[in-house]
Amino acid sequence: xxPPAPFPVPEHPRTAPLxxxxxxxxxxxxxxxxxxxxxxxxxxxxxxIGPNGSGKTTLLKALLDLVPKVSGTVRFFGESYRxxxxxxxxxxxxxxVDWDFPVSALDVVAMGLYRKIGWCRPVTRRxxxxxxxxxxxxxxxxxxxxxxxxxxxxxxxxxxxxxxLAQDADLYLMDEPFAxxxxxxxRAIVAVLHELRASxxxxxxxxxxxxxxxxxxxxxxxxxxxxxxxGPVEEAFTxxxxxxxxxxxxxxxxxxxxxxxxxxEERR
Amino acid sequence: xxxxxxxxxxLRDYTTxxxxxxxxxxxxxxxxxGTFMLLRKRSLVGDVVSHAALPGVALAFLAMEVRAAGSxxxxxxxxxxxxxxxxxxxxxxxxIRRFTRLKEDATLAVVLGxxxxxxxxxxxxxxxxxxxxxxxEDFTLGAVHSIVAADVQLIAAAALAVLVLCGSLFKEFSxxxxxxxxxxAQGWPMGPLDVALMGLVVAVAVxxxxxxxxxLMVAMLIAPAAAARFWTDDIRKMAAIAALLGGLGAFCxxxxxHLVPKLSAGATIVLAGSVLFAISLLWGTRRGLAWRLLExxxxxxxxxxxxxxxxxxxxxxxxxxxxxxADTSALVxxxxxxxxxxxxxDWSRRQLERGLAAAERERLTTSGPDGRWRLTEAGxxxxxxxxxxxxxWELYLIQYADIAPSHVDRxxxxxxxxxxxxIISELExxxxxxxxQLAEVPPSPHVIxxxxxxx
Numbered sequence: 001x002x003p004p005a006p007f008p009v010p011e012h013p014r015t016a017p018l019x020x021x022x023x024x025x026x027x028x029x030x031x032x033x034x035x036x037x038x039x040x041x042x043x044x045x046x047x048x049i050g051p052n053g054s055g056k057t058t059l060l061k062a063l064l065d066l067v068p069k070v071s072g073t074v075r076f077f078g079e080s081y082r083x084x085x086x087x088x089x090x091x092x093x094x095x096x097v098d099w100d101f102p103v104s105a106l107d108v109v110a111m112g113l114y115r116k117i118g119w120c121r122p123v124t125r126r127x128x129x130x131x132x133x134x135x136x137x138x139x140x141x142x143x144x145x146x147x148x149x150x151x152x153x154x155x156x157x158x159x160x161x162x163x164x165l166a167q168d169a170d171l172y173l174m175d176e177p178f179a180x181x182x183x184x185x186x187r188a189i190v191a192v193l194h195e196l197r198a199s200x201x202x203x204x205x206x207x208x209x210x211x212x213x214x215x216x217x218x219x220x221x222x223x224x225x226x227x228x229x230x231g232p233v234e235e236a237f238t239x240x241x242x243x244x245x246x247x248x249x250x251x252x253x254x255x256x257x258x259x260x261x262x263x264x265e266e267r268r
Numbered sequence: 269x270x271x272x273x274x275x276x277x278x279l280r281d282y283t284t285x286x287x288x289x290x291x292x293x294x295x296x297x298x299x300x301x302g303t304f305m306l307l308r309k310r311s312l313v314g315d316v317v318s319h320a321a322l323p324g325v326a327l328a329f330l331a332m333e334v335r336a337a338g339s340x341x342x343x344x345x346x347x348x349x350x351x352x353x354x355x356x357x358x359x360x361x362x363x364i365r366r367f368t369r370l371k372e373d374a375t376l377a378v379v380l381g382x383x384x385x386x387x388x389x390x391x392x393x394x395x396x397x398x399x400x401x402x403x404x405e406d407f408t409l410g411a412v413h414s415i416v417a418a419d420v421q422l423i424a425a426a427a428l429a430v431l432v433l434c435g436s437l438f439k440e441f442s443x444x445x446x447x448x449x450x451x452x453a454q455g456w457p458m459g460p461l462d463v464a465l466m467g468l469v470v471a472v473a474v475x476x477x478x479x480x481x482x483x484l485m486v487a488m489l490i491a492p493a494a495a496a497r498f499w500t501d502d503i504r505k506m507a508a509i510a511a512l513l514g515g516l517g518a519f520c521x522x523x524x525x526h527l528v529p530k531l532s533a534g535a536t537i538v539l540a541g542s543v544l545f546a547i548s549l550l551w552g553t554r555r556g557l558a559w560r561l562l563e564x565x566x567x568x569x570x571x572x573x574x575x576x577x578x579x580x581x582x583x584x585x586x587x588x589x590x591x592x593x594a595d596t597s598a599l600v601x602x603x604x605x606x607x608x609x610x611x612x613x614d615w616s617r618r619q620l621e622r623g624l625a626a627a628e629r630e631r632l633t634t635s636g637p638d639g640r641w642r643l644t645e646a647g648x649x650x651x652x653x654x655x656x657x658x659x660x661w662e663l664y665l666i667q668y669a670d671i672a673p674s675h676v677d678r679x680x681x682x683x684x685x686x687x688x689x690x691i692i693s694e695l696e697x698x699x700x701x702x703x704x705q706l707a708e709v710p711p712s713p714h715v716i717x718x719x720x721x722x723x
Contacts, residue, residue, distance in 0.1 A: 064453040082455070090453045097447045101307065102503045111443055115454050120436040147501035163450075184694050 015078050017042050017171040017202040018063070023072030025055070025062045032058050034226040036072070040171075041219060043200045045193050047207040047233075050223035051246050056206045057093065059223065060173050064090055076171060086115065089169035093176050094157050099149050105159045106144035109134050112166035134166035135159070137195070139188045154185030161192060172196065172203040179208060190216055213237055276526050284526055287412045290420040291479045291518040291537060293427035295488065298476065299514025300434045301468045302493035303507045307445040312376050313358060313466065314489040318473040318482035319380045320357025321350035322387025325407055325477070326394050333397065340394075343419055347474050354470040357383045362466070410481030410534030412522060423475045430471050433464075434507070441465060442503055479518075480534040487538045492517060495545040498552025513548075517541035569626070576623040577632065577651035578658060579615075580643055583608045599648035603640035604633075660695040 018040040025033040033055045040046060050056050061067045063074050065081050076084035089112070109131040110123045117127055135141050138158040148156060157177055164172055177189050193216065196203050204221070207213060213220060213233065220237045222228040222245045229241040275281050276288075305311055328349025333340040361379045365372055391404045406414065415423075434441065443451040444461050452458045469489070476485045496509035521537025550558050583605050588598065604624075610617050624641050627633040632647030643651060 061449075066449055066452055085453075085455045090450060092447070092450055096449065098309075101446050102497065102501045102506050103442070103446065104502070107442075107503075108446070111447070111450065112454075114439060114443060114451075114456070117439070119440070121439075123439065149501075 015042075016040055016075075017077060018204065019075045019078075020063070021073045021075075023062065023074060024070045025058055025067060026070045027058075027067075031070070032225060033062065036227055038221065038227060038230055040202055040204060042202055043197060044202055044218045045197050045216065046202070046204045046219040046221060047213050047217040048204055048221045048223060049207055049210070049213065049245065050228075054224040054245070056223060057175055060090070060175055060204075060206065063173065064088070086167070087170040089164035089167045089172040091160050091164045091172065091174040091177055094153065094160060094179070099151075099156055101148065104145050104147055105135065105140060105151060105155075105162075106131050108148060108159050109144075109162045109166050112163040115167070131162075131166050134162040137165055138162045138192060139184075152182065154181035157181050158185055158188055161189060165192065170201050172201065172205075174203060174205045176206045176208060178205075178212075210242070272527055273523075276523055281526075283413050283415075284522070286417050286420045287415045287479070287533065288519065288522050290415045290423040291412060291522050291533070292515045293420075293424045294472070294476050294479055295492070295514035295516075295518030295537070295541075296511045297427040297430040297434075297514075298472045298488045299492035299496070299510035299512070300431060300507050301465075301472050302489035302491075302514070303496065303503070303510045304434070304441050304445055304465055305469060306490055306493040306497070307442075307503070308465070311490045312373075312486065313361070314469055314473060315486035316361055316376050316380045316383075317354040317358050317466075317470050318477065318485035319387070320360075320383035321354040321470075321474055321477060322407060322482060323383055323390050324349035324351070324353025324356075324387075326387055326390035327353070329394050330390070330397070333394075343478075344422060347422070347477070350474045350477055351470055353383065353387075354473055355467065358466045358470065359463075362462075406481075407477050408481050408483050409532055410477070410479050410484070412479045412525065412533035412537075415478060419478065423478075426471055426475045430468050431511075433468060437461070437464070438504070438507075480537050484534050484538045487541060488514070488517075491538070491541040491545045495541075495548035495552070498548040498554055498556050501554055513541070513544050517544050572623060573627055573630070573632070574650075574654040575613075576620070576627055577643075577647060578654045579609045579613050579620075580604050580633075580647075581651040581655045583612060586612070596645065596648035596652060599643050599651065600645055601642075603636070603638075603642055606641065664695050664698065 016039045018038075020036050020038045023033065023036040024031055036059065048056050048059070058067060062069050063081065074081060076088055081088065106128065107123075110127060112134070113123070113127045113130055117123060123131075132141065132144055135144050138161050140155060140158050140162060143151060143155060143159075148159065151159065157179075161174070161177060164174070178186060181189070193203055193205070197218075205217070207217070214237065217233055219231065220233055221230045222236065222241050224245045224247075228245045229236040229238075276284055302314070305314060325346050326349075328346050329340040331349075332342060332345050357379050361375045364370055364379070365375045370378075388404070395404075405411075440451075440456060440461055443456060444458055444465065448458045448462075451461075472489065473482070473485050476488055480488050492510040492514035493506070495513050496506045499509050500506050517540040518537050520540035520543075522533055524536040524540065525531045525533035548556065550556055553559060581599065584599060584602050586608065587602065587605055606617070606620065609615075610620055613620075615623070624633050624635075627647065628635065631644055632650055633641055634644055635641050
């Protein structure tokens with residue numbers, strides 16, 4: 001068994017969209033993430049992959065200061081999260097909120113603008129227009145007035161994406177945006193990802209579907225409590241690295257390996 | 269009785285006037301704060317706050333009596349004590365939930381019990397020390413008619429402050445209730461905002477101690493908000509309606525207690541609120557039970573109608589031996605082959621005739637002078653639409669869900685009625701990719717069972 005792909009050089013580029021240095025996160029003294037050390041290359045679509053319980057969501061939350069870090073530092077564009085907040089957009093898991101809440105899709109998208117609007121000020125027409133533009137980018141312009149419980153799961157996911165887009169960030173952290181969505185939503189999200197990349201922005205996306213990794217992403221981060229491998233899809237997304245990440249679930253892996261071989265041939 | 273009503277409505281009676289103003293101000297502010305508590309799923313926190321306030325009242329009384337005998341009933345002092353104790357209680361609950369593994373319900377139960385127990389004990393001490401201490405019932409069940417002008421000024425000022433705070437932090441509180449984690453990631457101080465909201469609950473509960481009493485305070489907070497949820501899907505309107513219902517409930521309650529002597533106003537206020545809640549539960553336009561029932565029946569009728577129209581279309585199609593073109597004239601001209609429809613479907617002749625008659629009321633079918641049924645122009649269009657939706661969905665299922673074609677029909681019968689325009693256009697796109705030659709109405713992917721027709 002060959003060792004996992006080498007970790008990035010410890011020297012951290014100053015302006016990387018995201019640069020994590022030796023981060024450890026623990027819940028009730030039990031570490032869930034060990035010594036994460038990673039620099040995200042700018043302008044790439046990065047898939048964050050790992051089995052259930054491998055700490056993907058925790059990693060995102062730790063980056064955003066939502067769960068405390070035991071040790072380590074995180075820099076966004078060379079700054080702390082506190083000062084770089086406006087440049088980082090966050091798309092939480094769809095299941096994290098109550099969709100029966102009495103607000104419209106447009107109201108939710110406008111929440112991404114609250115920081116710009118500031119304390120105690122109402123959402124003025126100008127910001128409503130910005131929110132509407134964000135909805136348009138995910139193909140939801142006709143659903144702005146709809147109460148969020150009357151949207152399908154995929155549409156709800158797109159509303160969450162639009163809320164982050166409204167913020168006009170440079171780095172997006174998305175937690176499972178593709179989970180349980182319909183074909184139209186999947187296409188809309190992929191289109192947005194390409195759009196982001198074309199305008200030089202970076203997206204780190206927690207992704208479950210190993211089948212589509214090669215199709216949708218440029219880079220991968222394989223995680224199982226510690227970093228298994230990182231790098232361009234062609235180099236790091238190998239059957240060997242997946243085996244190290246997922247352990248013994250071989251049937252699944254062989255299938256992916258097969259798929260990889262096929263897409264590899266297509267590329268040639 | 270009518271004299272009393274006139275007295276009340278003209279606000280002639282001094283006590284009633286102030287009691288009314290005080291409780292309506294309380295009802296309005298409780299409605300708004302309750303909206304946020306309900307949406308934050310912290311409905312029971314109001315109960316903890318009001319119960320936890322009791323030892324504060326007793327301690328404040330004792331402290332003031334010790335300082336100067338006879339001054340213990342000074343209301344601002346008592347309410348300050350209540351507020352401090354209520355806030356302590358709710359902070360205790362928050363602290364325990366956050367730093368131990370106890371769940372919210374257990375935490376609230378423990379805090380409520382401990383504080384209330386201490387309160388009852390302190391009250392018995394206070395009563396022994398000074399007979400002038402008001403009875404504990406005044407605070408547990410409320411004593412509206414003990415409210416005087418000076419109290420009302422205090423209550424109104426507090427209620428106004430609560431409303432102003434809720435209004436100016438509306439957007440922030442909404443974010444807290446909907447997605448606190450996203451708010452925190454955006455840099456909003458969610459912890460302090462949460463405490464501020466708790467503070468508002470404490471303020472409302474404390475000003476309500478005197479009128480409705482601590483036992484029923486939670487109903488005052490939550491019932492108007494819960495009722496308002498049945499009228500709207502917009503949080504701003506929900507808060508406004510809750511304020512209205514809270515004020516109205518307080519008004520009606522004080523009125524009722526004024527008309528029927530010896531009826532506790534605290535109880536009637538809450539009962540009035542409960543009546544408003546029951547009305548909203550049944551007739552609320554957004555999700556009231558009555559409307560839901562109506563909606564359900566309307567959907568049932570639409571489903572039945574589409575079935576009939578589709579059966580007509582398919583029978584005509586079968587008669588003519590091939591897909592119909594986009595032009596609906598053939599559909600309108602051909603008399604409906606009743607026998608054939610009966611055989612194609614599981615319906616009896618009577619069921620079919622009843623369905624056709626129902627469709628006639630909607631001007632979708634007509635029975636001509638020759639006694640034969642035909643589709644009208646509108647009916648033909650609707651039939652073509654129903655068939656098209658149905659078949660698009662069938663194809664979608666066949667293509668994506670690996671369902672054997674012979675099993676599709678039954679599923680589609682139910683699901684086609686929930687297809688939105690977006691899915692339809694999506695299906696059209698998929699189908700156009702797959703079969704560019706498809707006409708307006710694609711041919712049925714499974715052979716319509718004509719075998720039974722030839723029996």
